[in-house]
Amino acid sequence: MSQPTLAPRDQGAPDYTKYLHPLMAKNYGKWDYHERLRPGVLVHVAENGDKLYTVRAGSPRTMSADTVRKVCAIADKYCEGHLRFTTRSNIEFLVGNKANLEPLIHAVEKDLGWPLGGTGPSVSNISHTQGWLHCNLPGSDAAGSVKALMDDLIHDFKTEELPNRVHISSSCCQINCASHGDIAIIVQHHHAPRINHKQMQICELPKVVAICPAAAIRPAVINGMETVEVVEEKCMYCGACHGQCPSMEIRDAETDTLSIWVGGKMSNARSAPTFMKLAVWGIPNNPPRWPEVSAAVKTILKAYKEGGRPWERLGEWIERIGWQRFFEKTGFPFTRYHIDDSPEALSTLNRSAMLRL
Amino acid sequence: MSVKEMALNTTMLNELESGEWPSFVTDLKEYSKKKPVVVQLLNQLEDSYQTRWNYWIGKILNAPGYGGGIIARVSEKADVYPDLANFHTVRVIEPPGWVYSTDALRNLADIAEKNGAGILQFHGMSGDVLLLGFNDAGSLQCAEDLMSNGWDIGGSGAAMRTLQCCVGQARCEMACYDTMKMTKHITDTFIHYLHRPEFVYKFKFKLSGCPNDCANAIVRSDMPIIGTWRGAMQVDQAKVAEFIDQKGMEYLIDNVLTRCPTRCLSVRGKELVVDNSDCVRCMHCINVMHKALKPGKDKGATILVGGHRTLKIGDTMSSVLLPFIKLETEEDMNNFTDFVEKVWEFWNDNGMDHERVGEFIYRIGMLTFLKGIEVEPDPQMVVRPRTTSYIKFEELGPSRFEGEREQNPPVWNREPESRESM
Known part of the structure; x- marks a missing residue:
C-alpha cells in the first residue's frame, strides 16, 4: 500500500492578518479609547475617529459544526464576516456599520439564543x-x-x-x-489512591514514584508483581500519580x-x-x-x-x-x-x- | 438494535436544557440526528452523570512526524458505545488573539464534521481550538486536512505548548507591544519544540499587552510576556478636566487617587500630577480614566518566569526575570527567542523529569537559576532582599589549594561524575 500524501508540516500559527476585521487591520496599534454602550456592547474608537463595535455574548464553548455555521451566517450578515473569542470563552461579534448593531443583537439573542453581557463589572463566562x-x-x-x-x-x-x-x-x-x-x-x-496492582505494569514505575510531591510512593513487589505502594500518612490526595498512571485510582x-x-x-x-x-x-x-x-x-x-x-x-x-x-x-x-x-x-x-x- | 438506531437516553442531561444560558446538550442532541455517534457520546455522558464516574482513558496517537496535538481517548464502555472505542481530540493552533473570518471557522467546522463527530470547542484552556470525536484514521485524516488548509496542530506533552495572547493592538488602546505578531513569531520560530516533546516537561508562553494581563499570563504560563512602558505615562490634562467635570472630584479622589498602590497621583485644581518615578504600571488609573491617561511612549515588555498551577509543589506565581525589553523590531524579537533558548537549555539540562521551570527554580533557587542563564540580578526581581543569613558567598570563601577538587561544583558547571578513586 502506498503511503498517503502528507500535507505540509510545521506551518506554525495561522496568519492572523487575514482574519482581522477590516477596521482592526486599518487601525492596528492606533486605537484611542473605548466605551461600554450597554452591558455586552463596546465601541472602540481609533485615533482617526473610526468606530468598531463589539457585541459580546456568552458562548457554550462546546458547539456542533452546525452551530458554528449559524454563528458564521450571523457574522456574514452583520459583521463583515469577522468575529473573535475571549480568554473566558465569550464570543465577540465585530461590527463596523452602526446600523447593523441592533439587528445583530436581535439575531444573537433571539436566533442564536446567546445572552449579551460579560463586560465591565459583571460575572464573565466561566x-x-x-x-x-x-x-x-x-x-x-x-x-x-x-x-x-x-x-x-x-x-x-x-x-x-x-x-x-x-x-x-x-x-x-x-x-x-x-x-x-x-x-x-x-x-x-479524600483518600490515597487505590492501586490496581494487576494493571500497574502498563506504567513506567520509576516515573510514578518520582512524580509524588510527598515522596509517599515507593516500589514494592506484591504477589510477585512489580508494583508500588503508597505510604498513606504522607499522601496528600493530590492525584499527581493518577495523571501519570491510570492504575493509581484517586477518584471516588x-x-x-x-x-x-x-x-x-x-x-x-x-x-x-x-x-x-x-x-x-x-x-x-x-x-x-x-x-x-x-x-x-x-x-x-x-x-x-x-x-x-x-x-x-x-x-x-x-x-x-x-x-x-x-x-x-x-x-x-x-x-x-x-x-x-x-x-x-x-x-x-x-x-x-x-x-x- | 443496531448502534445506528441507538436512542438518546439523557434523563439527567435533559435538566441542562432549561435556563437562559446556551445549552450544549440541546445543541448536541439536535446535531445527533445528523451524527449518530453523538448519541453515544451523550449517552455515555449521561452514564457519568448517573454514576458520577468517568469512562475515558488515555492512549497515544500521533500524526506522522509529530509527537503531540492529538489527545487520544478510548472509552471503557466501548462494548455499549462501539463508536467511542476511539474518540479523540485534535488540538489546532488558534489564530493569535482568537480572531477569525467566517471562512476560517466554516473550514474548521467542515473538517471536524467530515472526519469525526463534528464537535468544536472555542477554546481549550491551552488556547487551542479543540475538535472532538475522531477515531484513529479520522484523527490522522483530520490532521492532514487541517494542514492542507493552512492550519497546524497544537502541542501536548512535555513540549512547548500552543501560545495564547490578548487582542492587543488589533483592538485595544492599552497594548504596549504587538501581542499577536509576537505570538506568531514565537510559535513559528519554535514550531519544532511545539510538535516534538523533548523537554523535561511542558513549557507555556502567554502574552498580554499590558499589566491588566487579559491573557492570564502571570499564573498560567511558564514565561509570561506582559506589556509595559518606561518613563512618564501620557496625560491629556484637558480630558482630565473633562473627567472631573463629568464624574466629580470625589470620584477622582475615591476611585483614582487613593486607589493608586504607590500614591503617586495628586490633583491641583483640575490638573492631575503624576510622580512617574513611583508609578509601578499597575494600570488602575488608566483603566478608570482611559480617555485622559495612556501608557507612556517608550513601550516594551516585562518577561517573567515560573508560573504554574498547584501540581506538584503548590502554586507558583511567575516573577520578574527581565524587567524591560523592547519588542518592536525583528532584531528585538530574535533577541528574545535567543534568550528563551538559553533558559530552555539550562532548565532541560538540569531539570528533573516532570519538573516545570517554576518548580525547578523553587528547587535550585533563583540565584542559581540566574547564574545558569547568565542574567544579572536586579532589585526589580524581588519584593525585598533576603532575610536569611546563611549564604555561600563565592567571593569570600577561602582560596583552594592548587589542584584541590571543588567540593560542591555549581550546578551550571557540573561535570559527569567519574568513578575514579580519590
Whole structure:
C-alpha cells in the first residue's frame, strides 16, 4: 500500500492578518479609547475617529459544526464576516456599520439564543475544563456544571452591578486546568489512591514514584508483581500519580467533593496578582445541576455586591474587610482546614497584632 | 438494535436544557440526528452523570512526524458505545488573539464534521481550538486536512505548548507591544519544540499587552510576556478636566487617587500630577480614566518566569526575570527567542523529569537559576532582599589549594561524575 500524501508540516500559527476585521487591520496599534454602550456592547474608537463595535455574548464553548455555521451566517450578515473569542470563552461579534448593531443583537439573542453581557463589572463566562465529556482524569463534569451555574448567575452576566469584574473558573480535578479566579470551583479527593496492582505494569514505575510531591510512593513487589505502594500518612490526595498512571485510582464517586476558593486575581491593577484562597469545602458533587455550588457562589456574590467598593475585586474587598468578616458575612464556617499547612504556610499566618476586635 | 438506531437516553442531561444560558446538550442532541455517534457520546455522558464516574482513558496517537496535538481517548464502555472505542481530540493552533473570518471557522467546522463527530470547542484552556470525536484514521485524516488548509496542530506533552495572547493592538488602546505578531513569531520560530516533546516537561508562553494581563499570563504560563512602558505615562490634562467635570472630584479622589498602590497621583485644581518615578504600571488609573491617561511612549515588555498551577509543589506565581525589553523590531524579537533558548537549555539540562521551570527554580533557587542563564540580578526581581543569613558567598570563601577538587561544583558547571578513586 502506498503511503498517503502528507500535507505540509510545521506551518506554525495561522496568519492572523487575514482574519482581522477590516477596521482592526486599518487601525492596528492606533486605537484611542473605548466605551461600554450597554452591558455586552463596546465601541472602540481609533485615533482617526473610526468606530468598531463589539457585541459580546456568552458562548457554550462546546458547539456542533452546525452551530458554528449559524454563528458564521450571523457574522456574514452583520459583521463583515469577522468575529473573535475571549480568554473566558465569550464570543465577540465585530461590527463596523452602526446600523447593523441592533439587528445583530436581535439575531444573537433571539436566533442564536446567546445572552449579551460579560463586560465591565459583571460575572464573565466561566473558564472551564473538559470534564466527563472528554477528559481522562475528571472527578466531575465541567461543561454541564458551568451551564447550570451560569443559568443561576445570568443576571450578573447581563448587568454591570458588581463592584468590579468577577472571573469564575470551574475545574473537574485538583490539577485545576481552569486556574485561579475571583471564584474557583475544584474537585477534592479524600483518600490515597487505590492501586490496581494487576494493571500497574502498563506504567513506567520509576516515573510514578518520582512524580509524588510527598515522596509517599515507593516500589514494592506484591504477589510477585512489580508494583508500588503508597505510604498513606504522607499522601496528600493530590492525584499527581493518577495523571501519570491510570492504575493509581484517586477518584471516588462516593467520597469526592467540591470546594470553592476565592480571591484569585491575574491583573496587576491596584494590587499585585494573587492566588485563590479556600472559602468552602465539602460541597457534594451533585449532577446534573449542582445546586449547592450555585447557592454558595450566590452567597459570595451577594456579600461582595453589598460590601465591595467600586473597582475592588473580590479578593481586594476581602483583604480590606478582613477574612473574619468575610466568614461572618457569608455565614460559611471558618474551620481548622482553612489554616494552611503547605510549605508556604507560615507566610499565610497573621504575624502581627493587627486585629479587628 | 443496531448502534445506528441507538436512542438518546439523557434523563439527567435533559435538566441542562432549561435556563437562559446556551445549552450544549440541546445543541448536541439536535446535531445527533445528523451524527449518530453523538448519541453515544451523550449517552455515555449521561452514564457519568448517573454514576458520577468517568469512562475515558488515555492512549497515544500521533500524526506522522509529530509527537503531540492529538489527545487520544478510548472509552471503557466501548462494548455499549462501539463508536467511542476511539474518540479523540485534535488540538489546532488558534489564530493569535482568537480572531477569525467566517471562512476560517466554516473550514474548521467542515473538517471536524467530515472526519469525526463534528464537535468544536472555542477554546481549550491551552488556547487551542479543540475538535472532538475522531477515531484513529479520522484523527490522522483530520490532521492532514487541517494542514492542507493552512492550519497546524497544537502541542501536548512535555513540549512547548500552543501560545495564547490578548487582542492587543488589533483592538485595544492599552497594548504596549504587538501581542499577536509576537505570538506568531514565537510559535513559528519554535514550531519544532511545539510538535516534538523533548523537554523535561511542558513549557507555556502567554502574552498580554499590558499589566491588566487579559491573557492570564502571570499564573498560567511558564514565561509570561506582559506589556509595559518606561518613563512618564501620557496625560491629556484637558480630558482630565473633562473627567472631573463629568464624574466629580470625589470620584477622582475615591476611585483614582487613593486607589493608586504607590500614591503617586495628586490633583491641583483640575490638573492631575503624576510622580512617574513611583508609578509601578499597575494600570488602575488608566483603566478608570482611559480617555485622559495612556501608557507612556517608550513601550516594551516585562518577561517573567515560573508560573504554574498547584501540581506538584503548590502554586507558583511567575516573577520578574527581565524587567524591560523592547519588542518592536525583528532584531528585538530574535533577541528574545535567543534568550528563551538559553533558559530552555539550562532548565532541560538540569531539570528533573516532570519538573516545570517554576518548580525547578523553587528547587535550585533563583540565584542559581540566574547564574545558569547568565542574567544579572536586579532589585526589580524581588519584593525585598533576603532575610536569611546563611549564604555561600563565592567571593569570600577561602582560596583552594592548587589542584584541590571543588567540593560542591555549581550546578551550571557540573561535570559527569567519574568513578575514579580519590
